[in-house]
Amino acid sequence: MLGLTGKDFTLFLIVVVMVVFAPIILNPFPVDSAMAQFNAGYPDLMQRFLIFGIFAVGFNILFGLTGYLSFGHAAFLGAGSYAGVWMFKLLSMNVLPAILVAMVVAGLFSVVIGYVSLRRSGIYFSILTLAFAQMSYALAYSVLTPITNGETGLQLSLNDPRVLDGAASADGSLPVPTFFGLEMRDSWDVTLGGWAFTFNAGYYLCAIFMLVAFYVAIRIFRSPFGMMLRAIKSNQQRMNYTGLNTRPYTLAAFVISGMFAGLAGGLMVSMDPLAGAERMQWTRSGEVVLMTILGGAGTLIGPVLGAGFIKYFENIFSKINDNVLHGWFAFLPDGLENAIVWILHPFVGKGWHLTLGLLFMLVVIFLPGGLVEAGQRIGRLFSRKKKPADAAQKSTQSTPAE
Amino acid sequence: MGILEVKNVNKRFGGLQALGDVNLSVVENSCHAIIGPNGAGKSTLLNCLVGKLIPDTGSVMFDGQSVLGRTPYQINQMGISRVFQTPEIFGDLTVIENMMIPCFAKRDGSFRMHAYARSNQERDVIEKAEIMLEDVNMLDKRDMHAASMSRGDKRRLEIAMCLVQEPRLLLLDEPTAGMARADTNNTIDLLKRIKDERNITIAIIEHDMHVVFSLAERITVLAQGTPLVEDTPANIKGHPKVREAYLGETA
Amino acid sequence: MEAIILQILNGLDKGSAYALIALGLTLIFGTLGVVNFAHGALFMIGAFCAVTLSRILSLSHTVIDETRTDFLGNPAKVEVPYIYDFFGPEFGATLIDWAVPLSILFAIPIMIAVGVIMERGLIRHFYKRPHADQILVTFGLAIVLQEVIKAFYGANPIPTPAPDAFTGSFDFGALIGMDPYTVIYPYWRLLYFVFAMIIIGAVFAFLQFTTFGMVVRAGMADRETVGLLGINIDKRFTIMFGIAAAVAGLAGVMYTPINSPNYHMGMDFLVLSFVVVVVGGMGSLPGAVLAGLLLGILQSFASMSAIIELIPGINQVIIYLVAIVILLTRPRGLMGRKGVMED
Numbered sequence: 001m002l003g004l005t006g007k008d009f010t011l012f013l014i015v016v017v018m019v020v021f022a023p024i025i026l027n028p029f030p031v032d033s034a035m036a037q038f039n040a041g042y043p044d045l046m047q048r049f050l051i052f053g054i055f056a057v058g059f060n061i062l063f064g065l066t067g068y069l070s071f072g073h074a075a076f077l078g079a080g081s082y083a084g085v086w087m088f089k090l091l092s093m094n095v096l097p098a099i100l101v102a103m104v105v106a107g108l109f110s111v112v113i114g115y116v117s118l119r120r121s122g123i124y125f126s127i128l129t130l131a132f133a134q135m136s137y138a139l140a141y142s143v144l145t146p147i148t149n150g151e152t153g154l155q156l157s158l159n160d161p162r163v164l165d166g167a168a169s170a171d172g173s174l175p176v177p178t179f180f181g182l183e184m185r186d187s188w189d190v191t192l193g194g195w196a197f198t199f200n201a202g203y204y205l206c207a208i209f210m211l212v213a214f215y216v217a218i219r220i221f222r223s224p225f226g227m228m229l230r231a232i233k234s235n236q237q238r239m240n241y242t243g244l245n246t247r248p249y250t251l252a253a254f255v256i257s258g259m260f261a262g263l264a265g266g267l268m269v270s271m272d273p274l275a276g277a278e279r280m281q282w283t284r285s286g287e288v289v290l291m292t293i294l295g296g297a298g299t300l301i302g303p304v305l306g307a308g309f310i311k312y313f314e315n316i317f318s319k320i321n322d323n324v325l326h327g328w329f330a331f332l333p334d335g336l337e338n339a340i341v342w343i344l345h346p347f348v349g350k351g352w353h354l355t356l357g358l359l360f361m362l363v364v365i366f367l368p369g370g371l372v373e374a375g376q377r378i379g380r381l382f383s384r385k386k387k388p389a390d391a392a393q394k395s396t397q398s399t400p401a402e
Numbered sequence: 403m404g405i406l407e408v409k410n411v412n413k414r415f416g417g418l419q420a421l422g423d424v425n426l427s428v429v430e431n432s433c434h435a436i437i438g439p440n441g442a443g444k445s446t447l448l449n450c451l452v453g454k455l456i457p458d459t460g461s462v463m464f465d466g467q468s469v470l471g472r473t474p475y476q477i478n479q480m481g482i483s484r485v486f487q488t489p490e491i492f493g494d495l496t497v498i499e500n501m502m503i504p505c506f507a508k509r510d511g512s513f514r515m516h517a518y519a520r521s522n523q524e525r526d527v528i529e530k531a532e533i534m535l536e537d538v539n540m541l542d543k544r545d546m547h548a549a550s551m552s553r554g555d556k557r558r559l560e561i562a563m564c565l566v567q568e569p570r571l572l573l574l575d576e577p578t579a580g581m582a583r584a585d586t587n588n589t590i591d592l593l594k595r596i597k598d599e600r601n602i603t604i605a606i607i608e609h610d611m612h613v614v615f616s617l618a619e620r621i622t623v624l625a626q627g628t629p630l631v632e633d634t635p636a637n638i639k640g641h642p643k644v645r646e647a648y649l650g651e652t653a
Numbered sequence: 654m655e656a657i658i659l660q661i662l663n664g665l666d667k668g669s670a671y672a673l674i675a676l677g678l679t680l681i682f683g684t685l686g687v688v689n690f691a692h693g694a695l696f697m698i699g700a701f702c703a704v705t706l707s708r709i710l711s712l713s714h715t716v717i718d719e720t721r722t723d724f725l726g727n728p729a730k731v732e733v734p735y736i737y738d739f740f741g742p743e744f745g746a747t748l749i750d751w752a753v754p755l756s757i758l759f760a761i762p763i764m765i766a767v768g769v770i771m772e773r774g775l776i777r778h779f780y781k782r783p784h785a786d787q788i789l790v791t792f793g794l795a796i797v798l799q800e801v802i803k804a805f806y807g808a809n810p811i812p813t814p815a816p817d818a819f820t821g822s823f824d825f826g827a828l829i830g831m832d833p834y835t836v837i838y839p840y841w842r843l844l845y846f847v848f849a850m851i852i853i854g855a856v857f858a859f860l861q862f863t864t865f866g867m868v869v870r871a872g873m874a875d876r877e878t879v880g881l882l883g884i885n886i887d888k889r890f891t892i893m894f895g896i897a898a899a900v901a902g903l904a905g906v907m908y909t910p911i912n913s914p915n916y917h918m919g920m921d922f923l924v925l926s927f928v929v930v931v932v933g934g935m936g937s938l939p940g941a942v943l944a945g946l947l948l949g950i951l952q953s954f955a956s957m958s959a960i961i962e963l964i965p966g967i968n969q970v971i972i973y974l975v976a977i978v979i980l981l982t983r984p985r986g987l988m989g990r991k992g993v994m995e996d
Binding site for chain 3: 139
């Protein structure tokens with residue numbers, strides 16, 4: 001179906017269902033319950049799941065397939081963001097041109113950076129991309145201020161020309177991004193008993209783009225092109241002596257992943273028309289690396305899981321403060337309660353990055369396949385209980401992959 | 403006029419003359435062995451043929467065209483395939499995928515952006531790959547990960563990957579180095595069969611005399627970067643110069 | 654002329670810091686073959702050693718001073734550092750004033766311990782893993798280390814002054830016969846440069862003239878062969894890692910008066926130090942030092958207003974530009990050896 005094998009189609013279908021019903025799935029707790037703080041079904045967060053999902057899926061096409069570890073992909077996200085805001089300023093508040101131009105600009109930018117960086121491989125490639133990204137970041141902050149508006153960040157203003165729909169700002173307030181009249185911030189709230197669900201226009205726009213991006217990624221993974229990329233990761237020497245020119249393959253992968261990043265950037269500004277230079281910093285590039293590895297590099301669903309996981313826990317953990325902790329452990333004797341809160345304190349709230357760093361190290365050390373591998377191991381554990389002989393055979397088949 | 407003509411090739415590394423005035427002519431559809439003691443320049447010569455090294459002077463012509471200045475992938479596209487001393491295969495891929503990649507390279511050239519095609523729909527490529535696997539008796543390992551196979555199987559896969567490209571010249575770099583006796587014999591049998599069944603020229607660099615004498619029709623002996631003598635296996639065996647330079651040393 | 658000398662001097666201290674960090678990075682890379690993204694964090698930990706020591710020295714208790722009264726006529730309460738009680742107020746005050754230089758003694762064992770624990774506990778298990786894995790796990794470690802520091806010391810920079818004796822500047826121009834007040838240079842920056850040169854000299858001497866160093870250098874050239882000789886190279890490499898950590902730590906300790914330490918200073922320096930290593934040539938010790946100083950000075954020149962007017966923004970990007978050009982034209986860097994990380 002859709003040109004996918006049965007297994008891939010099932011996976012795609014699951015993702016479609018998850019994405020479409022996310023506003024419900026992610027709000028499992030009634031609004032008034034104590035657990036409501038674990039709800040993630042509000043538009044802003046859900047949009048971030050999808051946008052970073054796209055970013056990570058794209059990054060995975062480069063890193064997961066070819067093994068080229070780029071530390072500069074945030075530059076493409078940033079370039080896409082700036083391009084998107086400029087489209088809002090110059091052309092129209094319609095998100096479609098903004099997103100398309102964001103992809104094109106990020107794509108062109110990645111052609112330039114990729115063409116130069118891909119002349120080297122391994123750690124040199126990583127450092128080259130890092131250098132380019134830091135350079136873009138520094139320039140965005142300083143010389144390119146006319147384009148990027150420096151530290152303040154690029155934002156809309158009432159004086160923007162907006163040649164197609166300049167009149168939209170007639171009422172004196174800043175216009176908002178729309179999709180042919182449908183405002184991105186439009187939401188439809190549904191209350192069912194104690195539960196409240198928000199269906200947001202912007203979220204569903206992101207959903208469409210994310211599903212398309214995910215579908216494209218599956219097709220790339222299963223194409224001869226994808227096979228070539230995996231072969232490059234496995235043995236470049238053999239590629240060369242098999243009559244294949246690796247450079248255009250890696251460049252194509254680089255540009256595709258750059259365009260995915262540009263798409264993510266374009267969507268980001270479509271949800272909130274603001275672009276700042278900090279979006280290009282190398283630690284931001286590190287974030288997408290974390291997402292991809294945490295979820296499972298080289299797998300289809302891994303980056304999506306990783307992006308969702310990191311963005312969800314970033315949101316939840318940042319909200320947990322000492323009061324919340326005291327509330328949880330109130331049933332314990334005071335001394336013990338304080339001790340536990342004291343121990344947990346550095347890991348929650350502002351300490352979320354500490355938890356993330358630890359988690360990431362644990363994954364790299366013990367679970368190189370990320371969450372996907374964890375899932376497979378658990379799955380194997382269960383199937384072994386059922387049919388020991390069958391499971392043993394299965395594990396001999398899959399171990400060589402590691 | 404041979405299919406591969408090496409003329410007056412010189413290569414220096416700093417003060418070391420790795421190759422001095424090497425002349426070599428490999429006749430089409432023959433098996434030509436290049437032997438010589440360690441450090442004789444065998445590998446340097448091979449690297450000059452496949453584009454990894456560029457000779458300082460001299461010419462290397464393949465089928466009337468110069469290979470000098472071309473990259474390894476361009477030379478491969480001209481019809482030269484190379485088997486390495488330690489098997490170079492795609493360890494992370496399955497055996498059938500290993501076979502499909504050279505098929506794509508043969509069909510589509512050095513680069514083609516077939517990102518929207520589906521690998522499992524490429525019937526012609528899969529069929530070709532399977533026939534080749536069948537031929538080297540590896541079809542039962544079709545879906546195994548290549549890295550998990552034995553060394554002998556890896557070698558066999560690598561040879562199959564080269565053959566499926568239907569090269570006009572197959573270069574073998576010590577194909578049995580580090581192999582157990584049984585694996586060596588299997589490899590010799592395979593190469594013999596290839597030679598008999600296909601119209602293919604083979605140039606082989608080898609240490610193992612057993613392998614050389616069972617395969618080669620002509621032998622060039624290289625010593626200290628220069629060809630000492632070129633003749634048939636029977637004559638080489640008794641050649642005094644060769645005994646002195648090569649066999650004498652190993653005995 | 655004055656301007657040129659001034660820029661060279663200005664570049665020296667930053668360049669020395671780059672050189673010290675890059676030296677450790679390249680030493681670890683050359684000996685262990687590990688790409689250590691946590692090396693910047695070691696620099697930062699060093700800086701916080703200085704912060705910690707100056708805090709420990711300043712730990713105070715409240716005493717009631719009977720000789721003075723506050724405005725209500727009650728006896729005044731004053732904070733007296735414990736150290737005054739032990740060593741008397743005069744020597745105590747000197748100790749607090751000299752907290753940063755004293756931290757060197759304090760930081761060496763700590764940094765060596767941190768380095769050894771890092772190598773034994775984590776890096777060791779990554780020798781055989783791909784470079785990408787090494788980058789990733791040390792990147793994770795860097796995040797953890799900087800977040801731990803942030804949890805303890807907060808996110809704001811912590812001013813840590815140099816001893817009073819070094820706070821001033823001196824007229825370098827007058828010393829070499831130029832007009833007075835044209836080339837003014839702070840004492841501490843000069844001290845930093847001298848200190849860095851001493852450390853670098855010590856590391857080189859250590860590698861050059863001791864048996865230990867000889868084995869390490871041999872190991873850098875050909876690890877397997879040295880291992881075959883029956884020398885326990887792993888143990889030596891652990892110690893080497895400790896030394897590299899100490900060098901980065903000391904660079905951090907002494908840098909505190911120049912730049913108030915904050916938790917992300919390690920990451921900031923890391924990127925540049927990697928660039929330095931690459932420019933100098935992976936695995937080349939003299940290359941790291943040379944490239945560090947050169948890039949520091951280059952950056953300082955690029956910050957001159959005349960040059961910025963000519964090419965806007967050049968000060969921000971010069972180092973990266975140099976790195977890109979070097980990587981593309983001379984992949985081995987200025988002084989890189991053949992066979993190290995070549996593609």
